[in-house]
Amino acid sequence: MSANLAKWRRTPPLILYVGLIAILVLSLAPLIAFVRVAAAHALDAGAVAGEQGFNAAFANLMRFFASIPGSVVLKSLRFTILQSAASTALALAIGLPGAWLAARFDFRGRRILLALAAIPFCFPPILVILAFILYYGKEGMLSQLYALVGGRPHEYQGMLYSFWGIVLVHAFYNFPIAVHQVSAHWMRIPSSQAEAARTLGAGRFRAFLAGVLPQLLPSVAQAAGLIFLYCFFSFTTVLVFGGRAGTTLEVQIYQALRYQSNLPLSTVYSAIETLFAFAGIYVITRKSDARKSQMADYGRIQRRARAAGAEKLAVLAYEIFIAIFFLGPLAAIVVEAFRVPASFGGATKFGLGNFSRLLGGFQAPLIPALISTLKLSGLAALLATFFGVAASASIYSLEKSGRGVALARAIETSQWLPLAVSPAIMAYGWLFLSSNHTTSYALVAAQAAIAWPFVSRSLHAALRALNPKVREAARTLGATPLKSFVSVELRMIGPSIAASAAFAFSITAGDANVPLMLGMNEHETLPLLLYRLTSAYRFNEACAAGLVLGLMTGIVFLLKEKVIDVA
Amino acid sequence: MSLDVKNLVVKRGDFQLSADFSLKRGKIGVLLGPSGCGKTTLLRSIAGLEPIETGNIILDGARIENLPPEKRGLGFVFQDLALFERMSVRKNIGYGLAIGRVPKSARDEKIKALARRFQIEHLLDRFPAELSGGERQRVALARALAPDPALMLLDEPLSALDAPLRREMRRFMRVSLTESKLTTIHVTHDVEEAVDLADEIVVMNRGKIVGKGTMSVFAARPDSGWLARFMNLGLVLPVRDIRVLGGSRTIEASSSSGEKFAINDANDHSAHAAIDARRIYIPFSALSVSDAARHGPTLTARVVRNLAISPTQGKVVFELVDMEQYFFEMPAENVGAWVLAHAEGDLIELAVDERYCQLIPEDAQELRGRE
Numbered sequence: 001m002s003a004n005l006a007k008w009r010r011t012p013p014l015i016l017y018v019g020l021i022a023i024l025v026l027s028l029a030p031l032i033a034f035v036r037v038a039a040a041h042a043l044d045a046g047a048v049a050g051e052q053g054f055n056a057a058f059a060n061l062m063r064f065f066a067s068i069p070g071s072v073v074l075k076s077l078r079f080t081i082l083q084s085a086a087s088t089a090l091a092l093a094i095g096l097p098g099a100w101l102a103a104r105f106d107f108r109g110r111r112i113l114l115a116l117a118a119i120p121f122c123f124p125p126i127l128v129i130l131a132f133i134l135y136y137g138k139e140g141m142l143s144q145l146y147a148l149v150g151g152r153p154h155e156y157q158g159m160l161y162s163f164w165g166i167v168l169v170h171a172f173y174n175f176p177i178a179v180h181q182v183s184a185h186w187m188r189i190p191s192s193q194a195e196a197a198r199t200l201g202a203g204r205f206r207a208f209l210a211g212v213l214p215q216l217l218p219s220v221a222q223a224a225g226l227i228f229l230y231c232f233f234s235f236t237t238v239l240v241f242g243g244r245a246g247t248t249l250e251v252q253i254y255q256a257l258r259y260q261s262n263l264p265l266s267t268v269y270s271a272i273e274t275l276f277a278f279a280g281i282y283v284i285t286r287k288s289d290a291r292k293s294q295m296a297d298y299g300r301i302q303r304r305a306r307a308a309g310a311e312k313l314a315v316l317a318y319e320i321f322i323a324i325f326f327l328g329p330l331a332a333i334v335v336e337a338f339r340v341p342a343s344f345g346g347a348t349k350f351g352l353g354n355f356s357r358l359l360g361g362f363q364a365p366l367i368p369a370l371i372s373t374l375k376l377s378g379l380a381a382l383l384a385t386f387f388g389v390a391a392s393a394s395i396y397s398l399e400k401s402g403r404g405v406a407l408a409r410a411i412e413t414s415q416w417l418p419l420a421v422s423p424a425i426m427a428y429g430w431l432f433l434s435s436n437h438t439t440s441y442a443l444v445a446a447q448a449a450i451a452w453p454f455v456s457r458s459l460h461a462a463l464r465a466l467n468p469k470v471r472e473a474a475r476t477l478g479a480t481p482l483k484s485f486v487s488v489e490l491r492m493i494g495p496s497i498a499a500s501a502a503f504a505f506s507i508t509a510g511d512a513n514v515p516l517m518l519g520m521n522e523h524e525t526l527p528l529l530l531y532r533l534t535s536a537y538r539f540n541e542a543c544a545a546g547l548v549l550g551l552m553t554g555i556v557f558l559l560k561e562k563v564i565d566v567a
Numbered sequence: 568m569s570l571d572v573k574n575l576v577v578k579r580g581d582f583q584l585s586a587d588f589s590l591k592r593g594k595i596g597v598l599l600g601p602s603g604c605g606k607t608t609l610l611r612s613i614a615g616l617e618p619i620e621t622g623n624i625i626l627d628g629a630r631i632e633n634l635p636p637e638k639r640g641l642g643f644v645f646q647d648l649a650l651f652e653r654m655s656v657r658k659n660i661g662y663g664l665a666i667g668r669v670p671k672s673a674r675d676e677k678i679k680a681l682a683r684r685f686q687i688e689h690l691l692d693r694f695p696a697e698l699s700g701g702e703r704q705r706v707a708l709a710r711a712l713a714p715d716p717a718l719m720l721l722d723e724p725l726s727a728l729d730a731p732l733r734r735e736m737r738r739f740m741r742v743s744l745t746e747s748k749l750t751t752i753h754v755t756h757d758v759e760e761a762v763d764l765a766d767e768i769v770v771m772n773r774g775k776i777v778g779k780g781t782m783s784v785f786a787a788r789p790d791s792g793w794l795a796r797f798m799n800l801g802l803v804l805p806v807r808d809i810r811v812l813g814g815s816r817t818i819e820a821s822s823s824s825g826e827k828f829a830i831n832d833a834n835d836h837s838a839h840a841a842i843d844a845r846r847i848y849i850p851f852s853a854l855s856v857s858d859a860a861r862h863g864p865t866l867t868a869r870v871v872r873n874l875a876i877s878p879t880q881g882k883v884v885f886e887l888v889d890m891e892q893y894f895f896e897m898p899a900e901n902v903g904a905w906v907l908a909h910a911e912g913d914l915i916e917l918a919v920d921e922r923y924c925q926l927i928p929e930d931a932q933e934l935r936g937r938e
Binding site for chain 1: 614615616635636637639641642643645646647649650651652653654662663666667710711714720
């Protein structure tokens with residue numbers, strides 16, 4: 001072992017520690033800032049004239065806790081858990097058959113089915129909500145189809161503004177995650193165990209139970225955990241469709257912040273949310289580790305059969321189901337984007353009228369919104385990529401050196417913050433941190449904070465997947481650890497970095513939550529324009545803006561997939 | 568039970584497999600061939616795990632090709648063993664019995680008997696991940712044997728083991744399978760393994776069966792140059808010219824290096840092949856270190872590796888001087904006492920006993936195609 005290598009193994013460079021601590025501070029800073037302001041509010045709010053010192057502060061805090069409406073908290077928690085569980089169950093029920101088909105068979109439309117995984121990241125919730133209203137609503141396309149087959153339109157009451165409406169939208173959003181994640185795992189499960197069961201006398205189903213299901217469960221549990229968390233933190237969908245059905249903790253946080261300015265109450269809601277989120281994250285990470293250790297033994301991807309006979313029928317039935325119930329709403333967006341509403345005395349026609357109005361009408365908001373989105377999201381994506389590369393490289397280096405593992409684990413845990421802490425809390429935290437409460441900076445920082453963990457996790461996985469012998473070969477040829485990292489490893493994960501940056505852009509460009517929470521008005525991004533047009537009941541123009549946004553994020557996402565394919 | 572595979576055809580994209588062979592009751596047949604030749608596909612087709620285009624699979628007089636795998640009553644040991652990782656060894660072995668609704672007491676008894684026979688009694692409550700390579704092999708074999716299959720199919724189950732363990736397991740399997748008088752097909756690409764295990768060897772290449780028999784049968788008359796080289800039976804030299812010596816029953820074949828071999832015409836098995844598709848086959852038994860008193864052709868060879876440890880033990884690797892990168896191995900006993908006196912790089916003359924030389928086609932399939 002060279003002296004340099006021995007030295008590296010003993011003490012990783014100080015800069016690595018400094019960098020990691022900086023990342024940790026940055027990811028925790030908004031949370032700390034928020035809690036500091038909220039604590040001050042809690043102490044001030046209950047202040048009684050004449051009381052001072054620690055005892056007074058303690059009494060104030062007690063008064064605050066006593067004022068929390070317990071029934072509301074419990075009711076929201078119950079509703080949040082119920083809708084998340086139901087949404088997860090429906091997403092899995094729809095996604096698992098798709099995962100089976102995509103993993104085991106070759107058929108037309110397979111790539112499209114897998115590409116649907118882009119939906120949660122490319123389409124902001126407001127666009128999906130609009131799509132669902134246009135398709136499933138009382139005046140929607142499904143209602144019109146119902147009339148075409150002989151039903152009376154008014155008989156179709158719809159179900160959107162209910163518990164099941166929320167569940168349906170969540171299932172739409174998340175079933176592609178189940179398809180994508182589970183099929184990726186299923187594809188690698190060797191068929192030999194199920195075949196062994198067949199040769200021992202088991203029929204197809206029993207062979208599946210013995211030979212496939214036990215191996216599949218970690219990835220199903222991981223996908224379920226992820227979907228549950230996404231639904232648990234769902235905001236816009238519940239805000240729009242929840243109504244009398246109920247509200248989630250996330251909506252309660254929003255209401256406490258925006259309408260009551262009650263920061264302490266939102267902190268309590270958020271703390272409950274985070275507690276549950278960590279339980280979910282624990283499941284996800286445990287199952288993810290189990291899945292990774294299994295997959296390390298699997299080797300190559302299993303051969304897929306051409307779907308034939310009953311399997312072909314199953315594929316067709318599944319594709320029709322997905323097309324009618326899930327691609328239908330997206331088609332509604334496209335149709336409505338080109339449908340120009342009837343003006344006085346005129347008839348409805350199809351054309352580019354909605355786009356023209358957005359491009360050339362009063363204020364012509366589309367181009368400025370597009371530029372704002374590209375500028376702000378581009379900046380946020382760059383920032384997220386920078387932090388993601390730095391964090392993943394540092395964690396990887398610490399793991400390799402065997403030192404500072406505790407710090408590396410702390411950073412890894414902090415990567416889960418966007419999934420464990422309310423985005424509203426984080427957005428307000430950034431707002432408190434930004435000078436003069438400048439929302440543009442706060443937006444870029446908050447969105448980068450949401451996106452960098454995705455970048456870091458994906459790059460860390462790419463670094464871990466590298467053959468360690470390549471690095472060792474570079475070292476034996478005289479490269480220092482830094483040189484070997486920059487010249488060999490970083491180059492090999494180059495496509496992953498580009499793909500992660502594209503992914504970060506897709507997430508930030510489609511995000512409407514943070515700008516809405518920040519009440520942004522200095523720059524209008526595409527999701528904000530979409531939200532404004534929808535609020536003004538200009539649905540067709542909203543669809544046109546949504547189409548532009550969907551196309552932009554979709555193209556970036558597909559480019560990312562292409563980069564991964566080529567790599 | 569006896570097995571008959573008749574006119575079986577399996578198609579996978581551009582690859583086509585055709586097979587026709589039989590195996591007598593209680594015999595161990597080995598499917599031998601290079602990677603990708605279709606031997607595993609053939610085995611899986613017999614088990615019903617791969618669909619077939621045409622043909623019949625007959626087990627003890629009953630056609631089974633249309634039955635699903637679970638109805639064929641076969642035992643199958645997979646290359647990766649395919650143990651159920653979430654089940655204990657006991658449950659793995661008992662799986663087929665449970666499916667067959669064997670009562671629990673009888674099932675436990677059978678599991679115990681098999682575990683005793685395979686010396687894995689102490690492992691019954693462990694999980695596959697806690698077993699060594701050899702122990703996993705035994706569990707896989709016990710599991711396949713438990714439901715009393717009519718035919719045992721083994722798909723390179725020893726390939727993942729290191730050499731000493733592979734040898735040990737080979738012996739163990741041969742003894743176990745012979746004891747149980749179970750008709751077995753074993754797939755391998757290892758000639759030594761095939762020779763060690765088989766009552767009969769079926770050699771495959773490019774989706775076709777190119778030879779059937781035992782090692783001694785193949786060595787006496789290999790069907791093709793490819794087969795002789797693959798099984799390391801002797802030297803296979805390209806032919807430059809052939810002429811019948813006037814009035815006699817002798818053919819003179821010239822190798823590409825110009826050496827002439829007088830071969831009895833009864834040893835010409837390639838009469839229908841074009842000259843460039845014919846080969847001179849010289850079994851190793853026909854080669855000896857040349858002495859001045861002997862007449863006939865000789866070949867000049869260079870010692871590449873001398874691995875002899877006595878005049879009768881070990882082997883020597885040679886390279887033919889006149890043919891670029893033609894390496895071959897000969898047992899030390901064929902070389903004799905001379906072997907100990909020579910080091911790597913030395914040149915020697917090998918005398919060829921022409922009586923054992925044969926003319927064979929390079930590719931028996933192509934020859935049959937032309938016929």
